[in-house]
Amino acid sequence: MTDCTDVLVLGGGPAALCIASELNKRGVAVEGIAPEAVDAPWPNTYGIWANELEAVALDHLLEHRWRDTVSYFGAGGDAAEDQPTAHGIDYGLFDRAALQNHWLNGATGVLWHRDSAERVENEADHSVVICASGEVRKARLVIDATGANSPHISRPDRGAVAGQAAYGVVGRFSEDPISSGRFVLMDYRSDHLSDLQRLEPPTFLYAMDLGDGLFFVEETSLALAPGVAYDVLKQRLKQRLDHRGVQISEVLHEEFCLFPMNLPLPDRSQAVLAFGGAASMVHPASGYMVGSLLRRAPGLAEALAAALADPSLGSVDLARRGWQALWPTELVLRHQLYQFGLGRLMGFNERLLRTHFSTFFSLAREDWFGFLTNTLPLPRLMGVMLRLFALSPWELRRGLVLGAAKQQKPCWLNEASND
């Protein structure tokens, strides 16, 4: 068929560039459709555990790397409660341009079109993408990498989807908001909150020293449906900083972050394949995804290149091979476990969450790291979750077993009504 490429990738974000690059490196004819130039700067900053990048030999793509990585799970207010938990693993922030160029350099044979995909239609042996410009593009397989809100990917409706919401500031401060040279994964200290605020959905501080007097501080809600409002997060960040006697003296950049944490897995019989946010690849327990893109794209590209070598396979068969490679049963089951865990956590008040994370990070480092990066085989993951349960105090076990879903209202409201 003329004018029909092998694979048409929709999107120009991390997922699109990653899969386009891996397919191109395997000799697959790839075209892409993205509204912006694919080398235009991305709006988000991406963080990752340095070990994840070392495992794929890409740690040179980090712009910042912290050795002093900690969290706070005490209530705050005195020396014992202000004690940080050291993670003992380096954390890094990608050099966004370097990551983008890494993938673009692998995708030199990809033909990119500046356009927007409006509709995807599936014929017997190929798919057709109708673009906003009126152009019609054909491919044996369409891969949707347009992010979590894609209208082209169908997925079951499981009710409200929980979002990770955050409001952050890159700026200068009247004094260091966190210790110099430090990365703070989660600061759950709550001594700046009123009793009433402690009954509201918990939020934590994610923060890092960017050097040269610059810091990034971000008030974050792990997951909630609907997501915590930005004005609440902004007010809480100010309150937290005020309490420590810190004022923001210059704002260089504000980050407004909201993305789904427990998006249901897509319908894996559809003729369009997805990758990245559109394929629900965000880790439901942590919200991270870039490490997963890097780990999973080569296997997916390999499977697709092998399937595309068979000219008799049409879009439905190719997509099916892709879905099987992307979401094998093992990963589906792990994903379900993570979603179950997140469902429990969403009902916890800040005190229970602090206890939970303090217990979680007392696990062996390879266990919590493997859990957070989704790199543990299923039996080991189950073992880690059982161990976490065994280590948990009774109140936490009760929450983990019964969860908020089984209760009439979340734990943080139970406490309110107990007053």
Ligand SMILES: Cc1cc2nc3c(=O)[nH]c(=O)nc-3n(C[C@H](O)[C@H](O)[C@H](O)COP(=O)(O)OP(=O)(O)OC[C@H]3O[C@@H](n4cnc5c(N)ncnc54)[C@H](O)[C@@H]3O)c2cc1C
């Ligand atoms: C603020 C923020 C911070 C995050 N931080 C981290 C982090 O530190 N570490 C981490 O691992 N994960 C992080 N995530 C989660 C996740 O990695 C990101 O959401 C990531 O950007 C998802 O990549 P994606 O390529 O799937 O989608 P997106 O980045 O959303 O890219 C979608 C692309 O598709 C294009 N597009 C949209 N519609 C169309 C269309 N109709 N046709 C063609 N193209 C279209 C868009 O223009 C864009 O180029 C963060 C998310 C957010 C929102």
